[in-house]
Amino acid sequence: MTFLTGDEIDALLSAPDPRRWEGRRDKAMLALAVQTGLRVSELTSLDCDDVTLGYGASVRCEGKGRKLRAVPLDCSIQELLRARLGERSGKRGEPLFCTRTGRRLTRDAVAQRLAIHVRAATETCPTLLDKRIHPHVLRHSFAMSLLQAGVDTTVIALWLGHAGVRSTDAYVHADMTIKERALSLAAPVTARPGRYQPADKVLTSSTACEP
Template sequence: MTPIAPTLQAFFTERLARQCQASPRTIAAYRDAIRLLLGFVQQRTGTAPAKLDWNDLNADVISAFLNHLEDERGNSTRTRNVRLTAIRSLFSYAALQHPEHALLIQRVLDIPPKRFDKRTVTFLTGPEVDALLAAPDPKRWEGRRDKAMLTLAVQTGLRVTELTSLNCDDITLGEGAAVRCEGKGRKQRTVPLDRPVQNLLGAWLNERAGRRGDPLFCTRTGRRLSRDAVAQRLSTHAQAAARACPSLLDKSIHPHVLRHSCAMSLLQAGVDTTVIALWLGYAGVRSTDAYVHADMTIKGEGPGPDRYGHRPPGTLPTQRQGPRFPRPPVRGIQKLWIGPKLPSPGPSRVLILPACPSISTSTSRCPATSPPLRK
């Protein structure tokens, strides 16, 4: 028998904390996944976690645990895959420590992630955002805090973890007003603030009267708000806002919806997707594709014109908010046909040459009505 306790402790203290220098959030996520697994095995076999052997964590047990997450705990497929990632990381580390269990470990590592449906992102429209921000009671201390917090989330698109980790000194007011935060991958970014948000945050900071390292959004006792607390406050205000805006009843509103709403407002204002990716702290531009698919105003335009201003048959330009950059006129260009015309609807091959009084070539041909060019 080879107990898993020494390897499990070394995985967290040596591998994650010292070698990988993982963030506290990553370590906490891995800890929660392993804790759920050990609790499931103890409930199923009656063996305490300190006495578990590697043979007690074979591929069948891991598969049963993943099914338990979805069927009994009601977790989504994404959550199931996140738990599997933590388990595979543990077993990858154990493969180097216990080669005598190579076959068992390899079978666990061969468990694939589960595919899931990629739905269209949920976001709030302008009237829905206004109704949500008007829901907190300005006469109560919690209402003024929640209004400043929700307004900041909608305008900056911060993740809920980034929002709850803000300190009082992360806000800069006045000229060059912005908020500094640390996102995924320990990447720090700065997001500008407009005038209404500055006024709200300035009033809240004066009322908060906190020191530089104190949490920006806290409870009455001064403790930092948790992610669950933010979700609960948002759900409460969404129910109150639904009385004035009934369309909110058809949407499942959680903190990440505010992030989606910020991205959609930027996209509909004509902001480039590269800027949106930088604004939201994404690793690449491809992460913004979900917002392009969700924007019906872009889909309603249909295919755009080509470089010469021609549109495909049956498509008409539509009006859309946002800046439009005029295309430069094409001047001094002469088109010469090469070879026979391709069958419709395929385009013909075109050679683009600068306009010139005399063209000397032995392979270029004019349109079918003109004779071949000669020297």
């Protein structure tokens, strides 16, 4: 499973040109994907009125099986979306991420824009060259960031809109650092096997404390 590190995500989000309309749109779109874990189909289907800013900030989306869920937004993505909504000036039911003519972006268009920005980001972050990056990698990256922060897999499953935790378990196996932390908590391989046998002095003192 391919996912991006924190440095790689920072490089990717710095790649879109803020001087261009498409660059500002793409940065908001990629940042939303990597900070919410939305599927590309959920991302492209967002309308302007699906975003709530301020108190209880969230984005409402329709996932697999037409299941609706609301995903919370942090302050940094709120600022990007506030700017996006102001520039977009979209009405209720109009796509949040669209072309200059107002047409909704397709899955292929998102993949194409992502590829452009990944190529630009490799100039400052060469490790991106070793990874095959597509829109779903952003979803994987978000899930891994939660898992590495210690968030329970059941919460991650709800956040991602998974039907159960079995789909989320794959992330546990994808990151070696999680396994290494678990191994560090286990007994060292040099530990002598067998059950603990207390010395006579310990047994005597324990018996003396009994009422």
